[in-house]
Amino acid sequence: MKKLFVILAVVGLIRVGSVLYYETKLLDEPIIIANEVNLDMNSIHLSYITNLMQPSEFQSIEIDGMQYYPQNDSFMFYDSQQPIQTESYANYTYYSIFSPTIWLQMDDTTNHLTTATEGTVYFKDGHKETITLNVRQRRELTQLDQIMSSGGTDGSSGRYRVVEPFTLNDVTVVEDKVELVSFQINQVEVPLPVETPIQLSPSDTIDIATTNGMARFDGEWRTIELSGLDKQGNELIIPLINSLNDRPSAEWVDEIVKERGNK
Amino acid sequence: MNFHMLVLISLLFQFLDINIGGIDIMPDFVGFIIVAYAFSKIKVRYAALGMYCSVILSISSFVEIFQEKTHTTSFYGAVDLWLQILFIVIGLVDILHLACIFYVSNKIVKIESSVFPTLFISAQILVQLFTSFGMHLPFDVLEGLTISMLILFFFFYMYFIVFLWKRKNIEKKMYEEMQAESH
Numbered sequence: 001m002k003k004l005f006v007i008l009a010v011v012g013l014i015r016v017g018s019v020l021y022y023e024t025k026l027l028d029e030p031i032i033i034a035n036e037v038n039l040d041m042n043s044i045h046l047s048y049i050t051n052l053m054q055p056s057e058f059q060s061i062e063i064d065g066m067q068y069y070p071q072n073d074s075f076m077f078y079d080s081q082q083p084i085q086t087e088s089y090a091n092y093t094y095y096s097i098f099s100p101t102i103w104l105q106m107d108d109t110t111n112h113l114t115t116a117t118e119g120t121v122y123f124k125d126g127h128k129e130t131i132t133l134n135v136r137q138r139r140e141l142t143q144l145d146q147i148m149s150s151g152g153t154d155g156s157s158g159r160y161r162v163v164e165p166f167t168l169n170d171v172t173v174v175e176d177k178v179e180l181v182s183f184q185i186n187q188v189e190v191p192l193p194v195e196t197p198i199q200l201s202p203s204d205t206i207d208i209a210t211t212n213g214m215a216r217f218d219g220e221w222r223t224i225e226l227s228g229l230d231k232q233g234n235e236l237i238i239p240l241i242n243s244l245n246d247r248p249s250a251e252w253v254d255e256i257v258k259e260r261g262n263k
Numbered sequence: 264m265n266f267h268m269l270v271l272i273s274l275l276f277q278f279l280d281i282n283i284g285g286i287d288i289m290p291d292f293v294g295f296i297i298v299a300y301a302f303s304k305i306k307v308r309y310a311a312l313g314m315y316c317s318v319i320l321s322i323s324s325f326v327e328i329f330q331e332k333t334h335t336t337s338f339y340g341a342v343d344l345w346l347q348i349l350f351i352v353i354g355l356v357d358i359l360h361l362a363c364i365f366y367v368s369n370k371i372v373k374i375e376s377s378v379f380p381t382l383f384i385s386a387q388i389l390v391q392l393f394t395s396f397g398m399h400l401p402f403d404v405l406e407g408l409t410i411s412m413l414i415l416f417f418f419f420y421m422y423f424i425v426f427l428w429k430r431k432n433i434e435k436k437m438y439e440e441m442q443a444e445s446h
Contacts, residue, residue, distance in 0.1 A: 001309060001362065001366060004358075004359070004362055004384070005359075007388060008355045008358060008359060008388075011355065011388055011391045011392060011395075012351060012352070012355050014392065014395050015351045015354075015391060015392075015394065015395045016348055016351060017395075018394075018395035018396070018398060018399070019344070019347045019348065019351065019398075020344075021399070022398055022399070023344060052402065091402035091403070092401065092402060093399060093400060093401050093402065250401065
């Protein structure tokens with residue numbers, strides 16, 4: 001028994017030391033890592049890093065004096081009083097990422113959001129933070145028709161048919177979220193950047209393949225922009241979107257916490 | 264009722280959670296009170312220590328009933344630092360309590376000590392150490408290890424019940440023999 005007392009004392013010290021070390025890793029406040037007002041999907045996305053143990057819970061976002069609250073998007077819980085967004089998007093050793101989604105119901109509301117630039121995020125623990133909003137505008141694809149699209153952990157690809165003629169001047173990956181692996185016109189690889197403008201006619205096809213990229217929230221997209229001139233000679237930007245499927249790595253989360261945590 | 268029988272009954276209170284109208288009709292703290300009573304009837308070394316441990320565990324499990332309702336505990340236990348340290352102490356008291364049960368049991372039945380108590384106590388200490396290191400492991404790794412540990416402990420507790428049952432019978436037989444001798 002005496003030996004046991006000594007062992008228990010040592011184990012107790014190890015456990016207390018471990019808990020104290022854990023405490024040094026905890027965040028005082030959540031770190032917002034991404035937001036998007038998606039007017040194509042009528043949704044507002046938010047993503048934040050918080051403690052794995054007792055995470056901060058998102059309450060609402062205020063945009064131009066209007067409060068937007070998350071709903072439970074599962075039909076099982078439709079119109080019920082079930083807890084909202086209780087499941088994390090990704091879990092790490094000390095932290096979790098939560099990505100609540102607000103589904104917007106009325107076009108009036110979404111129209112009001114097209115000009116929004118700032119929003120204030122409220123958490124249930126009383127913390128609030130003003131953020132610059134990323135508003136994804138509605139853009140119609142009149143020049144291209146999407147024939148095929150696929151996305152997975154090994155990358156994404158898409159095939160498009162030209163519907164209206166246009167001149168292609170450049171191809172860019174927005175925010176470098178992914179790398180362009182292949183860009184083909186009529187199944188012939190086109191070296192990038194485009195050196196001389198390419199004239200595209202109806203029934204021409206464009207194939208794009210990219211690497212996979214990190215999605216900071218469920219439903220984050222990558223955009224490849226084709227820029228050029230339309231048939232009237234006006235400047236034109238055609239956004240080609242596809243889903244991102246990689247969850248943020250533990251190293252990336254640690255780096256963000258190191259840069260922005262507990263200041 | 265003999266010592267081992269009372270410990271067995273206390274285990275029922277600890278493992279069975281029968282809720283009627285949101286109230287657990289077999290609360291853990293009653294189980295610990297029963298063991299405290301069992302220890303109080305025995306006059307051997309460490310029985311008093313076992314009784315104090317039972318009382319501490321009884322109080323902590325009584326308080327826990329209210330803590331669960333206020334969600335102040337999480338996967339790792341308490342959230343506030345002082346509560347976490349308190350939970351660590353209670354975890355260690357739990358091991359000490361178990362060790363006292365085995366010690367008193369050995370003194371009552373007066374048979375050669377089984378290897379099971381050492382194994383069981385060692386496993387409990389390893390769990391404490393695992394919790395210390397496990398909380399610094401990636402979440403998915405920790406989840407896998409926790410499930411394996413729970414399965415292992417299910418078998419440990421099953422055998423613990425068998426162990427107590429056997430010793431209950433030995434204690435009963437000894438008592439009957441003593442009664443016969445005195446007559």
